[in-house]
Amino acid sequence: MIRNSGFQTFMKCAGYVVLFSAMQVVASVMASLVMTLALFLSGMDLNAIDLETAAYSVYYETMILSELLFIAAVFLLKRRNAAREASLNPTAPSALFSGAFVGFAAYAAVIIFLSVVMSLLPAIQQSQDGYMEAQNAIAAAKPAFWAEIVSICLLAPLTEEILCRGLLLNALRERFDPKKAIFISALIFALIHGNLYQIVFTLPLGLLLGWLAFRFGSVWPAVLTHVAFNFSNYPARICMELGFDLESKLTNVVHSSWLSFCFISVPIALFFLRRAMKKVPEPQAEKQGAPFDPFAQDPFAPPSYGRGVPPFTPDPSQFNDFQGGSMAAPEYLIVGLGNPGEKYAQNRHNVGFMALDYIALRERVTIQNLRFKALTGECTLSGKKVLLLKPQTFMNLSGEAVREAAAFYKIPPEKILVIYDDINFVPGVFRIRNSGSAGGHNGIKSIISCLGTDAFPRVKIGVGNPPPQWELMNWVLGNPSPEDQKCIISSLEDVYDSTKLFAAGDLDRASALYNGKQHG
Numbered sequence: 001m002i003r004n005s006g007f008q009t010f011m012k013c014a015g016y017v018v019l020f021s022a023m024q025v026v027a028s029v030m031a032s033l034v035m036t037l038a039l040f041l042s043g044m045d046l047n048a049i050d051l052e053t054a055a056y057s058v059y060y061e062t063m064i065l066s067e068l069l070f071i072a073a074v075f076l077l078k079r080r081n082a083a084r085e086a087s088l089n090p091t092a093p094s095a096l097f098s099g100a101f102v103g104f105a106a107y108a109a110v111i112i113f114l115s116v117v118m119s120l121l122p123a124i125q126q127s128q129d130g131y132m133e134a135q136n137a138i139a140a141a142k143p144a145f146w147a148e149i150v151s152i153c154l155l156a157p158l159t160e161e162i163l164c165r166g167l168l169l170n171a172l173r174e175r176f177d178p179k180k181a182i183f184i185s186a187l188i189f190a191l192i193h194g195n196l197y198q199i200v201f202t203l204p205l206g207l208l209l210g211w212l213a214f215r216f217g218s219v220w221p222a223v224l225t226h227v228a229f230n231f232s233n234y235p236a237r238i239c240m241e242l243g244f245d246l247e248s249k250l251t252n253v254v255h256s257s258w259l260s261f262c263f264i265s266v267p268i269a270l271f272f273l274r275r276a277m278k279k280v281p282e283p284q285a286e287k288q289g290a291p292f293d294p295f296a297q298d299p300f301a302p303p304s305y306g307r308g309v310p311p312f313t314p315d316p317s318q319f320n321d322f323q324g325g326s327m328a329a330p331e332y333l334i335v336g337l338g339n340p341g342e343k344y345a346q347n348r349h350n351v352g353f354m355a356l357d358y359i360a361l362r363e364r365v366t367i368q369n370l371r372f373k374a375l376t377g378e379c380t381l382s383g384k385k386v387l388l389l390k391p392q393t394f395m396n397l398s399g400e401a402v403r404e405a406a407a408f409y410k411i412p413p414e415k416i417l418v419i420y421d422d423i424n425f426v427p428g429v430f431r432i433r434n435s436g437s438a439g440g441h442n443g444i445k446s447i448i449s450c451l452g453t454d455a456f457p458r459v460k461i462g463v464g465n466p467p468p469q470w471e472l473m474n475w476v477l478g479n480p481s482p483e484d485q486k487c488i489i490s491s492l493e494d495v496y497d498s499t500k501l502f503a504a505g506d507l508d509r510a511s512a513l514y515n516g517k518q519h520g
Contacts (some may be wrong), residue, residue: 009175016167027066056141060148067155086166091218092280098272099221103228104265110201127196145241157226164189165213165222182210330387332503333411337420337443340392348463349476352420356388358492374401382504398443399450413456417502425462428487428519432459432511491519
């Protein structure tokens with residue numbers, strides 16, 4: 001993973017926390033203005049109104065507003081990248097199911113934990129007393145119970161997980177290893193609750209939620225855990241809202257039954273969690289400074305960057321399926337050529353696939369959607385929407401995938417960049433051209449035939465000429481030597497920079513900078 005500087009990471013995290021706090025302030029101001037205007041229009045004397053009580057009466061509606069404003073602000077500021085940066089990635093149903101039971105089990109564990117800690121540390125008991133006093137003041141104003149349930153049990157878990165296990169955790173992982181990133185995000189999660197009583201249990205809870213988000217590559221299991229945990233405070237309250245007294249037999253039965261269920265959930269959560277972990281592959285280890293090594297990767301398991309992306313092999317019967325994507329209309333298409341299958345993964349003929357995997361790594365996206373007879377991914381380069389495409393039809397038919405994708409999105413040839421191997425250049429050298437003949441490359445021949453033109457840009461990555469005793473086919477379907485591998489890998493950063501200049505409409509500058517440059 002590409003590492004930000006400590007200052008960049010700090011500023012990024014601080015910005016997210018400030019945005020979260022700012023939306024609470026904005027929501028409070030908006031609620032105050034609306035309430036004051038309503039009271040004024042009703043003709044009531046504002047001096048005779050207890051404004052604090054009035055504010056508490058709409059406390060949870062204000063919370064709902066701040067939570068919705070935060071989610072809207074994230075999607076407005078991040079736009080197409082919001083879901084990815086907030087880790088709102090789909091995950092296995094078993095992970096979601098286990099997440100809910102983990103939340104119930106965590107509630108039981110926290111009850112025991114707090115009873116022990118408060119007996120040992122009186123300061124925490126005092127903090128709890130202050131917290132309950134504030135909650136009682138809110139309850140005395142009789143806020144809407146529906147708003148409390150929606151805010152505390154649904155929107156608060158969602159917004160806090162988007163902030164702490166999505167935006168913050170992902171930003172921290174650009175600088176730190178997963179363990180440190182999870183701890184720091186959990187600490188921030190605890191501190192934003194603002195009182196010692198909650199900090200004591202939200203810190204370990206945050207560690208659990210961070211691990212779930214990292215392990216399953218998505219915030220959704222953590223959201224379900226958070227929802228279940230928060231809801232576990234409310235069964236007895238629901239009885240009271242239905243008209244039963246706090247000391248009534250029914251309320252006591254419901255309360256004790258729910259606590260029993262939460263304790264029983266501990267082994268159930270462990271059982272389902274183990275099953276979910278077997279179904280979702282463990283995320284790849286991330287080591288600071290570890291080099292990108294395309295020669296050690298399965299082409300159907302490109303770097304998952306800790307997001308638990310399952311490896312798979314495309315089924316040709318699915319090639320006509322449209323399996324979605326976050327961008328409705330990419331403006332540019334970047335194609336990496338290669339042959340599908342583990343057998344060919346490290347071949348010279350697959351350097352186009354390797355280059356696309358490196359772009360995906362730098363942009364923190366995955367190339368896993370099966371569409372247009374290809375594996376696809378989407379990202380933004382130089383502010384432009386780009387579709388990354390790895391044809392799965394084997395090299396000789398690569399043009400079919402390119403033609404389908406270009407036709408679907410109406411992308412003209414001049415906005416299609418093809419990356420592929422070239423035997424005319426030594427490893428560590430690549431050349432950029434705006435157009436040209438196939439030069440004997442079967443993948444390019446297929447693309448020219450399917451598009452009806454050779455006027456599309458390309459990046460030709462050198463793999464070296466075969467020695468006299470080698471047949472060309474055996475050479476390109478062979479693996480480079482370790483020395484050649486290092487040269488090819490060292491060129492990929494400049495290939496990536498070239499794709500950004502391509503998306504910016506300045507491929508000529510890329511040619512001037514990188515054509516013929518020796519890497520490695």
